[in-house]
Amino acid sequence: MIALLKSINERRELLQLLVVRNLKIRYKNTSLGFFWSLLSPIFLIVIYSVFLGILKVPIPLPVLVTGIIVWQFLAMCLGDSLNSILGNANLVTKTAFPRIILPLSMVKANLINFMLSFVVLFVYLLATPSVEFGPLYMLPFVVLTQFALCLGVALLVSCSNVYFRDTEHILSMVMLAWFFMSPVIYPLELALSKAPEFLHKFLFCNPMFGIITSYRICLLSDANPGAAWIAISYVIAWSVLFIGIAVFQKLEPGFGDEL
Amino acid sequence: MGNENTIEVKGMGKKFRLRAGGTRTLKSSVLDALGIRSGKKEDFWALKDVNFSVGKGETLGIIGANGAGKSTLLSLLAGTKTATEGSIKTTGIISSLLELGAGFHPDLTGRENVFLCGALMGIPKAKMTAQYDAIVEFSGIGSFIDQPVKHYSSGMYVRLGFAVAVELDPDILLIDEVLAVGDSDFQRKCIAKMEEFREKGKTMLIISHDLKTIQSVSDQILLLDEGKVVGIGDPEELVERYESITRKKNAKSLQREWGTGEAKIAGVEFFDKDGNVTDKFMWGDPLDVRIDYESxxxxxxxxxxxxxxxEEGHLIYGNNTQLEEFQVGSIDGKGSLKLRLNEIAMATGTYLFSFSIHSEDHKTNYHRVDNLFPIAVESTKEFEGCCHMPCKWGNIKT
Incomplete structure (x- = not known):
């Protein structure tokens, strides 16, 4: 583990360049460029507020938008992770460097994008009179945990896709199920009231359950369902990262042969 | 520092798993795990038992037929593939010309790609900035450097790739057949740059099918054949051995052997004018053959x-004991015959010998081996065609 951190630190310039490359390529050939990172969450909020008003869906807009923007960070990472090794086959087969830098740079680039969306979200919440902020000082820890989860899953998906091309199709199904299992488009209370009590702690075995709930506690002063439950989500999120690293390192030597 | 080895390879082997079905899918893995074979799996040793070392400042040429494992060896040294067994030790920054401009992203500009390549090789940004102007100058790309590389011509792409690889001042340079690309002007530049590298005391590994060039630039040559090291050492000697192996391989496809087997050709050996066994002959020299038979x-x-x-199997000349009115007599058990060609009259090239034993009335063919024995001829005599016939020119006075 220490050796891994050291090798990443040695190549931090490469990591940084790849993060920049990821961001640059995303908006290359677009006339608005980087503004899209700000524009898309703005449009997202506007569109949802219009249709929520028409459809009379029983969820407050700030709760919904928070859920969706947080979920998008994970969804983008997973979508990009399919190609973070395969799409860089030319680099992997021609040059030697710690391969973990590829998914890591991708997740970091998505983190930067998420941060920009987050700024938009924050401004929107500031401007919404009904919103009362909770313990904002907890946010960095929540973001860090989500980053760990995203990286962990991205590591698993990216190397699995090198060996099994079925990963892409499996992933899209898993993502859909995961989306509805997480309180993205419904508030926490709804999930807790519909599910029988003994199931509640299992709901928090889905790390996104605790993470989205934490964001809502910090940003919207949502009720805390219990620190112990949220802790389950956090432990699992960090475990996924360590499992991801272990699996990735085990499979990494074979990438050159497989690509 | 002088005798220090920059590259040391010990007992190294690389195994590939070949799958009949192509890419592994979830289905094939599940079937494999259950013991139901979805496709035949085969292990294939691309390299086996490879041992060699390269000293600092040495140039090692690697030769061998297609599929001998040359490129795999370079990928292993570059660290993009991992050896199955044994060890590889390298010291210093390696720059590989496995594929020029391999790391380039089409949407990024030349400048961005240069820095990305440097970072991929692990070169600090400060050093990159210092070398940047030299790279642009060597590549000759000029103002295009700030254009996305997808707008580059293929020549510009290759030039920039080469410039990055050599100007970054690596300790070890791996070159895989890149001299074949680019125009002659660029090739001259490459060779000059390689010369400069040698003078600076850098280590180079070169793969090339251009045997003349590789023989002249290498200090040592490593000859690979089907994943095994045939030899390492003197360039001239190993190029010769490689040519000899190639001759034997080419001849193989034309080989045929048939007959009743009542008598058999057990062995054939060629001797030069000094009586040494060889398969290389000079024009005009005599050629002796010893044919061992067994009935x-x-x-x-x-x-x-x-x-x-x-080499293509076209008959040039044939003869037999009957035509030459030589009585072999009766044969029983083992014995030998000798054959002498007084003067080798063929042009430079590879020639294949066939031998046969048949009955006096030509009705029974005991044994015939076609194109089994290759020889190489080197000719200093100039003429058209494949075979020289003694001739004389003169004026006729009228």
Missing amino acids: SKKLDNPVFGFAISD
């Missing part, structure tokens, strides 16, 4: 024949 029963007056064909 399972007594045969009266068998006829021994031979033929010479070119």
Whole structure:
């Protein structure tokens, strides 16, 4: 583990360049460029507020938008992770460097994008009179945990896709199920009231359950369902990262042969 | 520092798993795990038991036929593939010309790609900035450097790739057949740059099918054949051995052997004018052949024949004991015959010998081996065609 951190630190310039490359390529050939990172969450909020008003869906807009923007960070990472090794086959087969830098740079680039969306979200919440902020000082820890989860899953998906091309199709199904299992488009209370009590702690075995709930506690002063439950989500999120690293390192030597 | 080895390879082997079905899918893995074979799996050793070392400042040429494992060896040294067994030790920054401009992203500009390549090789940004101007100058790309590389011509792409690889001042340079690309002007530049590298005391590994060039630039040559090291050492000697192996391989596809087997050609050896066994001959020299035969029963007056064909199997010349009115007599058990060609009259090239034993009336063919024995001829005599016929020119006075 220490050796891994050291090798990443040695190549931090490469990591940084790849993060920049990821961001640059995303908006290359677009006339608005980087503004899209700000524009898309703005449009997202506007569109949802219009249709929520028409459809009379029983969820407050700030709760919904928070859920969706947080979920998008994970969804983008997973979508990009399919190609973070395969799409860089030319680099992997021609040059030697710690391969973990590829998914890591991708997740970091998505983190930067998420941060920009987050700024938009924050401004929107500031401007919404009904919103009362909770313990904002907890946010960095929540973001860090989500980053760990995203990286962990991205590591698993990216190397699995090198060996099994079925990963892409499996992933899209898993993502859909995961989306509805997480309180993205419904508030926490709804999930807790519909599910029988003994199931509640299992709901928090889905790390996104605790993470989205934490964001809502910090940003919207949502009720805390219990620190112990949220802790389950956090432990699992960090475990996924360590499992991801272990699996990735085990499979990494074979990438050159497989690509 | 002087005798220090920059590259040390010990007992190294690389195994590939070949799958009949192509890419592994979830289905094939599940089936494999359950013991139901969805496709035949085969292990294939691309390299086996490879040992060699390269000293600092040495240039090692790697030669061998296609599929001998040359490129795999370079990928292993570059660290993009991992050896299955044994160890590889390298010291210093490695720059590989496995594929020029391999790391380039089409949407990024030349400048961005140069820095990305440097970072991929692990070169600090400060050093990159210092080298940047030299790279742009060597590549000759000029103002295009700030354009996305997808707008580059293929020549510009290759030039920039080469410039990055050599100007970053690596300790070890791996070159895989890149001299074949680019125009002659660029090739001259490459060779000059390689010369400069040698003078700076850098280590180079070169793969090339251009045997003349590789022989002249290498201090040592490593000859690979089907994943095994045939030899390492003196360039001239190993290039010669490689040519000899190639001759034997080419000849193999034309080989045929048939007959009743009552008598058999057990062995054939060629001797030069000094009586040494060889398969290389000079134009005008004599060629001696010793043919060992073996018969399972007594045969009266068998006829021994031979033929010479070119590399494509076209017959050039053939003759036998009957035509030459030589009586072999009766044969039983083991014995030997000798054959002498007084003067080798063929042009430079590879020639294949065939031998046969058949009955006196030509009705029974005991044994015939076609194109089994290749020889190389080097000719200093100039003429058209594949075979020289003694001739004389003169004026006629009227």
